[in-house]
Amino acid sequence: xxxxxxxxxxxxxxxxxxxxxxxxxxxxxxxxxxxxxxxxxxxxxxxxxxxxxxxxxxxxxxxxxxxxxxxxxxxxxxxxxxxxxxxxxxxxxxxxxxxxxxxxxxxxxxxxxxxxxxxxxxxxxxxxxxxxxxxxxxxxxxxxxxxxxxxxxxxxxxx
Amino acid sequence: xxxxxxxxxxxxxxxxxxxxxxxxxxxxxxxxxxxxxxxxxxxxxxxxxxxxxxxxxxxxxxxxxxxxxxxxxxxxxxxxxxxxxxxxxxxxxxxxxxxxxxxxxxxxxxxxxxxxxxxxxxxxxxxxxxxxxxxxxxxxxxxxxxxxxxxxxxxxxxxxxxxxxxxxxxxxxxxxxxxxxxxxxxxxxxxxxxxxxxxxxxxxxxxxxxxxxxxxxxxxxxxxxxxxxxxxxxxxxxxxxxxxxxxxxxxxxxxxxxxxxxxxxxxxxxxxxxxxxxxxxxxxxxxxxxxxxxxxxxxxxxxxxxxxxxxxxxxxxxxxxxxxxxxxxxxxxxxxxxxxxxxxxxxxxxxxxxxxxxxxxxxxxxxxxxxxxxxxxxxxxxxxxxxxxxxxxxxxxxxxxxxxxxxxxxxxxxxxxxxxxxxxxxxxxxxxxxxxxxxxxxxxxxxxxxxxxxxxxxxxxxxxxxxxxxxxxxxxxxxxxxxxxxxxxxxxxxxxxxxxxxxxxxxxxxxxxxxxxxxxxxxxxxxxxxxxxxxxxxxxxxxxxxxxxxxxxxxxxxxxxxxx
Ligand SMILES: Cc1ncc(C[n+]2csc(CCOP(=O)(O)OP(=O)(O)O)c2C)c(N)n1
Numbered sequence: 001x002x003x004x005x006x007x008x009x010x011x012x013x014x015x016x017x018x019x020x021x022x023x024x025x026x027x028x029x030x031x032x033x034x035x036x037x038x039x040x041x042x043x044x045x046x047x048x049x050x051x052x053x054x055x056x057x058x059x060x061x062x063x064x065x066x067x068x069x070x071x072x073x074x075x076x077x078x079x080x081x082x083x084x085x086x087x088x089x090x091x092x093x094x095x096x097x098x099x100x101x102x103x104x105x106x107x108x109x110x111x112x113x114x115x116x117x118x119x120x121x122x123x124x125x126x127x128x129x130x131x132x133x134x135x136x137x138x139x140x141x142x143x144x145x146x147x148x149x150x151x152x153x154x155x156x157x158x159x
Numbered sequence: 160x161x162x163x164x165x166x167x168x169x170x171x172x173x174x175x176x177x178x179x180x181x182x183x184x185x186x187x188x189x190x191x192x193x194x195x196x197x198x199x200x201x202x203x204x205x206x207x208x209x210x211x212x213x214x215x216x217x218x219x220x221x222x223x224x225x226x227x228x229x230x231x232x233x234x235x236x237x238x239x240x241x242x243x244x245x246x247x248x249x250x251x252x253x254x255x256x257x258x259x260x261x262x263x264x265x266x267x268x269x270x271x272x273x274x275x276x277x278x279x280x281x282x283x284x285x286x287x288x289x290x291x292x293x294x295x296x297x298x299x300x301x302x303x304x305x306x307x308x309x310x311x312x313x314x315x316x317x318x319x320x321x322x323x324x325x326x327x328x329x330x331x332x333x334x335x336x337x338x339x340x341x342x343x344x345x346x347x348x349x350x351x352x353x354x355x356x357x358x359x360x361x362x363x364x365x366x367x368x369x370x371x372x373x374x375x376x377x378x379x380x381x382x383x384x385x386x387x388x389x390x391x392x393x394x395x396x397x398x399x400x401x402x403x404x405x406x407x408x409x410x411x412x413x414x415x416x417x418x419x420x421x422x423x424x425x426x427x428x429x430x431x432x433x434x435x436x437x438x439x440x441x442x443x444x445x446x447x448x449x450x451x452x453x454x455x456x457x458x459x460x461x462x463x464x465x466x467x468x469x470x471x472x473x474x475x476x477x478x479x480x481x482x483x484x485x486x487x488x489x490x491x492x493x494x495x496x497x498x499x500x501x502x503x504x505x506x507x508x509x510x511x512x513x514x515x516x517x518x519x520x521x522x523x524x525x526x527x528x529x530x531x532x533x534x535x536x537x538x539x540x541x542x543x544x545x546x547x548x549x550x551x552x553x554x555x556x557x558x559x560x561x562x563x564x565x566x567x568x569x570x571x572x573x574x575x576x577x578x579x580x581x582x583x584x585x586x587x588x589x590x591x592x593x594x595x596x597x598x599x600x601x602x603x604x605x606x607x608x609x610x611x612x613x614x615x616x617x618x619x620x621x622x623x624x625x626x627x628x629x630x631x632x633x634x635x636x637x638x639x640x641x642x643x644x645x646x647x648x649x650x651x652x653x654x655x656x657x658x659x660x661x662x663x664x665x666x667x668x669x670x671x672x673x674x675x676x677x678x679x680x681x682x683x684x685x686x687x688x689x690x691x692x693x694x695x696x697x698x699x700x701x702x703x704x705x706x707x708x709x710x711x712x713x714x715x716x717x718x719x720x721x722x723x
Contacts, residue, residue, distance in 0.1 A: 011341055015290075019282060026283055063465035069287040069307060072341040 001052050003032065004078040006062065007155055011070040012038060012045045020047060020071070023064050029053055033086075033152030044072065048084075048154045077155050084155035088133050089115070090124045093144035106139045121146055162328040165294040166195040169258075169320065172301035174201055175333045178229050180220060180585055181205065182213035184240075186233020187273065188260035188322040205585065205614065208606035210237050212578040214244020215604065217255045219579025221248075222565045223540055224586035225378060227308050228255040234262055235273030238319075239280065243572060245315045246284040250569025251399060252376055254313035256304050257281075261321040264292055277319045286314030294327040302334045311344030312463040313376055344462060348479030348487060355475045356434070356458050357491045363432035363456075365500045366392045369415065372399030372568065373437015373461060374481050380404065380561040382485035383436065390492045393504055395423040397438050398553050401564040406557045412504065413513070416444040417709045418550045421511035424707075424715040426504055427452050434458045437481040440470040441569070450714035460484050513554050515703070515721065521676045523547065523623040523699040527555035529679050530593060530621060533687070540565060540592045542580035544600030545573045546630035548623045550705040552595040574603025580618045581611055591619070591687065598624040598648055598659075608666040611692040619686045620694045622659055625701045626652055633704045637719070652698060659696040669693040 010016050017036060024031050032050040039046050053061065058076070065074045077084070094100040100122065107114055107124055110132070116123035126136050130153070137145070163171075169192060173181075182205045185193050196204060207213040210232040217228030232241050238259035248255045262271040267290075278290045287307050289300050297320075304316040360366055374383050374396075380403045387394045387410050394404050395412040404411055415423040427433065433455040438444070445451040448470060459466075459473040460481060467476045477484055515524040530541075541556055542565040543549040549566055558564050565583055567575040580594040594601075601622055611618055623629075626649040635643050649656045663670030669689050673682045673696065686693040706721035 015278060015282075018279070022282055060465065060469060067463070067465050069339070069342050 001054050002078075003050055003052055004058050004076065005084065005153060005155055006049045006051075006065070007075045007077050007157075008047045008049065008065055008071055009039065009073040010045050010047055011072065012043050013070060016045070016070045017047075019068050020049070020065065023068065024051065024061070027057075027060070029057065029061070033150070035152035035154045037154070046154075048152065050153050075157060077157060081158040082155045083158060084129055084153050085127055086130065086133055086153045087125065087127045087151045088136070089149045090126070090137065090140060091121050091146040091148075092124060092140045093120060093146060094122045095120055099143050103140060103143055106136075110136050110139070112136060160330045163331050164191070164195070165297055165320070165325040165327050165329070166192040168294065168297050168329065168331050169301065169325070170195055170199050170202070171331055172298050172333055173229065174199070176227070176301065176305045178202060178227075181229045181231055182207055182216040182220070182582065183231035184210050184213055184233065184237055186237045186260060188234045188262060189231070191322065191325040192260070192320070206610060207578065208609050209604060210240035211244050211574065212581075212604050212607045212610075214241045214255070214257060215247065215572075215575050215578035216582035216585070216607075217257070218244060218248045218253050219542060219565055219582030220586040221253050221255055221582075222579070223562055223583035223590070225562065226586070227305055228253070228582060229258070230255065231258040232260070233273070234260045235275045238275055238277045242280065242284070245281055245317065247567050247570045247572045247575055248315040249284045249286070251372060251567065252313050253315065254308040255315045256308055257315055257317045259317065259319050261290070261319045263323045264321040265323070267321065277317060281317045284315070285317050288317040288319070290319045291321070291324050294324050294329045297324065297329070298331060298333050302337055303339065306337050306339075307342065311342075312373075345478050346462070346480040346483050348460065348477040348484035350487075352475060352477045353484065353487050353491070356477065356488060359432055359456055359458060359475060360390060360392070360434075360492065361495070364497070365430045366390075366432040366434065366497070367426050367430040367455075368392050368394035369397070369427070369433055369435045369438055370394060370400045370403050371397040371436070371438025374400055374403040375561045377437065377462070377481040378561070379437070379480075379482035379485055382482055382489060386485050386489050386492065389489060389494060391494050391497060392434070393426060393501065395419070395426065397441070397444055397568075398566065399568045400438065401553060402558040402561045405559040407559055414553055416715065417446070417711070418554065418705050418707065419715075420513055420554075421707050421718055421720070422504055422507035424709065424718060425507050425511075428454075428714075428716045429503070430455045432456050432458070434460075436460045436485070437462075439466045442470070445470060446709050446713055446715035446717075511720070519676060521674065521679070521697065521699050523551050523625070523697070523703055524555050525676060526621060526623060526679055526697050526699065527551050527595065530595075530683055531556045533680065533683050534591055538587075538590045539563060540580070540583050540587060540590045542566065542576045542583060542592065542594045544576040544594065544596040545571045546597045546600060546628065547625070547633065547703070547705050548595050548597040548600070548629070550630075551623065554705075573600040577601060577618070577620060578604050578607050581607055581616050584616050584618050592617070594618055594620045596620055596622045597629060598622055598626065599628045602657075605662070608663065608668055608692060612667040615691050617689055618692050619689070620692065622694060622696050623699050624659070624696050625699050625703065626650070627701060629703075630705070632702075636702065636704070637708075638710070652701070659694050663692075663694040667691075670696065672696045672698065674698045
């Protein structure tokens with residue numbers, strides 16, 4: 001089974017998220033990430049869904065999504081030529097001055113940013129594709145990760 | 160323009176949709192709506208005795224007429240009582256609009272008295288549903304609801320209507336047309352794909368049509384019949400497809416699947432081409448999937464893309480409406496000679512007919528056969544409950560016209576048949592309507608006898624009374640060593656629990672009991688003369704089984720046969 005990425009344009013109405021989520025849960029599929037936001041048309045939202053499934057299940061999911069009355073368009077971006085990005089916030093322990101210095105180096109080298117500094121921790125923000133984000137997580141892991149928040153992937157097909 | 164209330168808007172919208180009948184039950188939050196409905200002369204309200212009855216009646220009405228059925232219930236328990244009926248309609252793709260009253264919109268989410276989240280509860284069992292929060296959206300919502308319920312692959316739509324929206328005022332203008340950018344079913348089949356079907360038929364030696372309820376839903380029986388005859392191809396139908404093709408034609412093989420005819424199942428396994436039309440390869444049809452139709456190329460015509468290649472991999476899919484696609488197909492089809500194939504099937508029909516022990520005992524199959532003999536030239540609708548009664552009704556009645564078979568296929572809902580028969584009778588007042596029932600199922604919605612008596616709805620309930628939950632007992636007999644765990648309804652066959660004759664009489668209906676085979680005909684004839692509902696309580700053999708039978712999960716040519 002592999003991760004697939006689906007981008008769905010849906011009507012911006014209450015209850016639509018529940019319909020989409022319900023479609024996955026009713027069939028026992030786990031959603032890895034789901035990001036929703038308005039598009040250029042305020043009546044339309046885009047949902048980017050990452051989930052794990054085989055080919056046959058993926059086919060069914062696409063058809064079932066299309067069948068929902070509030071879904072306007074479904075695109076399968078798995079392996080497609082597209083730009084995808086995700087935003088992450090990582091809170092890392094920074095007890096000693098030395099640790100903090102090291103973290104700053106990592107952050108600089110990755111082109112990330114420190115967005116909050118506390119007494120015992122710093123919070124790093126990073127935007128990028130999956131690889132970049134996973135790399136950052138691994139680099140700061142030795143210092144002690146306290147909390148992570150991720151937006152989930154968003155994607156647009158390339159021209 | 161003068162403003163009118165939400166209740167009035169709602170009723171005017173139903174009138175625009177040409178709704179003539181509503182089945183329902185009142186309650187607090189529906190008071191404003193019911194008060195206005197009381198004055199509406201063009202709509203007849205039918206007061207069922209349970210909301211489940213209302214949902215099934217709306218569904219039976221829809222199946223018999225092809226129109227959208229409408230049912231209504233109050234918030235909370237009234238609304239949740241509709242759920243089984245909505246799920247039944249959903250599984251069989253039946254167009255109904257279910258309306259539920261809801262608490263005041265400002266109270267929603269507060270656990271208010273008789274509040275239930277109906278949009279949440281029915282999301283997976285409706286084609287779509289709405290909570291109307293603003294009276295100005297009401298007319299548009301009703302328009303969309305009827306449109307969605309009745310187009311594409313039909314299905315139930317629920318409208319949840321808070322009491323304050325019924326009371327609020329707005330201008331009324333019913334939308335003339337509808338354009339939903341997110342909902343556009345495909346009706347035309349792809350021309351190239353249709354050409355591929357024609358080619359596949361030309362190459363085939365042993366083609367078989369497998370038609371389902373979709374043919375009836377799209378009113379395509381005429382086109383299907385023309386297709387089968389023109390192409391000279393034998394045809395089997397699913398249980399939902401009974402009546403889609405005249406069973407008195409020699410091309411007909413009857414029903415396939417778990418309790419299908421032996422020759423239909425053998426034909427599936429032997430065919431080199433299967434043309435599925437408006438059917439969905441349900442597990443009760445396919446049996447063990449990896450051995451289903453091993454030699455066949457598969458064509459699948461369906462309006463719902465998600466039905467295609469869901470269970471069985473399809474070689475030639477055509478997304479479109481059965482009627483439209485068949486019409487197109489009929490233009491290109493030529494008659495071919497399949498005499499060898501027809502002869503093989505003829506041989507199977509002769510060797511392995513549908514049969515039961517024909518002795519002096521009162522057997523349930525005989526009852527269905529006699530109903531068939533006495534009514535087959537009339538305009539008849541057969542509704543059923545669920546279990547053995549349903550299978551015998553499917554096997555031993557000869558269906559020749561669409562919308563004459565009304566039965567819960569997908570959900571298999573006991574208690575469906577009687578209220579559905581009432582709905583069918585209301586939609587088709589000139590038809591003779593039977594509910595072929597089991598003594599278990601009929602008790603699940605027997606309360607509707609009150610409405611049937613009062614409204615003089617002459618539905619005939621033929622109870623095949625075996626004193627047990629027969630279909631479950633059959634499985635226990637065959638697969639659980641005859642351990643009849645909790646399936647006996649009446650141990651003693653002479654003391655009745657209930658006494659259905661007295662029960663009928665207590666409602667003011669006619670009740671007839673038949674214990675001997677020789678009295679079956681007279682009882683059926685007597686029931687046909689009644690102006691109101693009748694119960695005929697046929698006390699039949701307890702341990703009769705439905706055969707042939709494909710055990711669950713087996714290949715469909717591995718059939719168990721009974722004694723003949
Ligand atoms: C509401 C509901 N509950 C339980 C079942 C499971 N079930 C299927 S057939 C059956 C027995 C039906 O008995 P009866 O109505 O007497 O009909 P028979 O099989 O004896 O003809 C049962 C319990 C069901 N289909 N529906």
